[in-house]
Amino acid sequence: MRKEITGFSNPLVKRIRSLRDKKHRRREGLFLAEGLRILTEAREAGFLPDMLFRAAGRDAHALEIALEGEVLAAGGDVIETSADILGKLSGKENPQTILGVYKEFSTTLETLDRKSADIWLVAQAMRDPGNLGTMLRTGDAVGAGGLILIDDCTDPFSVEAVRASMGAIFTQKIVQCRWDEFITWLRIGPGQLVGTSLQTEVDYQAPDYQRPCFILTGNEAQGLPETYEAECDLLVKMPMRGKADSLNAAVATSVMAYEVLNQFRLR
């Protein structure tokens, strides 16, 4: 139904604001996504927010009006509030004028259809929410099926990761699992596991990649553990012409993903 919040002391403000902490997200099973662009991606992917907060006193975009109608029809709440309160909810100085509260979701390896896509991204101990969100965004762009998170990765449902994903949090499958679970699952079906690594001389353009291709990227500071590299079908590296020896983790994943896509779209 339609509601209105005018004061910072409203208990719902505190509750929604608390969703910026992982602990509260897990307890409530809810997360935040901001901005009409991301909320529209969500809607097109079949996700409606339980609660939709909108800034009062302005004309709504046609897409926003449609979204509000669907939220109300599905039994959700559309809550009009002030720009200041929206800023407090999202923690941004220049908040978006619309914010959705969504149910968390997840996929298990058992229900993942590996043949539904030619490319899958796999991140190990990814620490930076911006990198994780950017990997989701690139995954969407290359037509990947999803992102498999190995070991202790940053939470994909954080405000920062959702923001960096630009909506791909809703279109990419997300699995969180341990390495041994992943490898056991991987080896019972088709799938080439390709790790980006500094411990190889194989240029990333040299191999013929195989469908479905699982592109594995390690932790930002440490890279992949040696024992994980040993289980890869291929280790490859990008040429490095400068003083440094590595790329940003999301960039490395993206450069690899486009190489694999470029090969696949030729055959």
Added chain:
Amino acid sequence: MRKEITGFSNPLVKRIRSLRDKKHRRREGLFLAEGLRILTEAREAGFLPDMLFRAAGRDAHALEIALEGEVLAAGGDVIETSADILGKLSGKENPQTILGVYKEFSTTLETLDRKSADIWLVAQAMRDPGNLGTMLRTGDAVGAGGLILIDDCTDPFSVEAVRASMGAIFTQKIVQCRWDEFITWLRIGPGQLVGTSLQTEVDYQAPDYQRPCFILTGNEAQGLPETYEAECDLLVKMPMRGKADSLNAAVATSVMAYEVLNQFRLR
């Protein structure tokens, strides 16, 4: 000389901490870089800090000892302090154990030797310091000569941009200028200007790129202004197989830069 700071109330703490603000950086002509890895990159590129802050009570790495010796020999200060004060200086919860204060530098178009590299990156109205730093890091990796910042870009000397650059702030030339200055300079010599855009059907792998190649990326939200696109020699786009229509700006630049490098390393 060697100094020691034991209290948060030391005026130098306030002064260095103020360098996290652009206004103070401009006034002092100084900026901060953290961590032995980045400070070592700086040293190898010929940059020594005016002041080097180090956490007391631990054994120094051999590279750090060498760095300290050079700073002292060059008349700089090596300042021992606590981990808490280092954290206050850098604004991080888990601060690096070493922090350098460097003189700001810049390059003008007039002194830029465009033939010194095959690839140059150009960013227009880039707003996110992480994106800007990541572009510098990728520039270093592909052997680019530097990054040309057009219009109102985020400050390359912010703590966040320097951190994301992983030291490439010291190895890449950085020019800040207006669009008309850039175009005038570009057209008096060789150089192919390639814009990444959604307003084209030219696949980014189709053209034969020419040396030196200037890769132009627009603002994160708006992309390039139409009038800027009109002055490009080429507009290209990456294939987009998903629901969304764009990549993160630093990712798009990096995927483009590797395509250009891949073409150049074959001929």
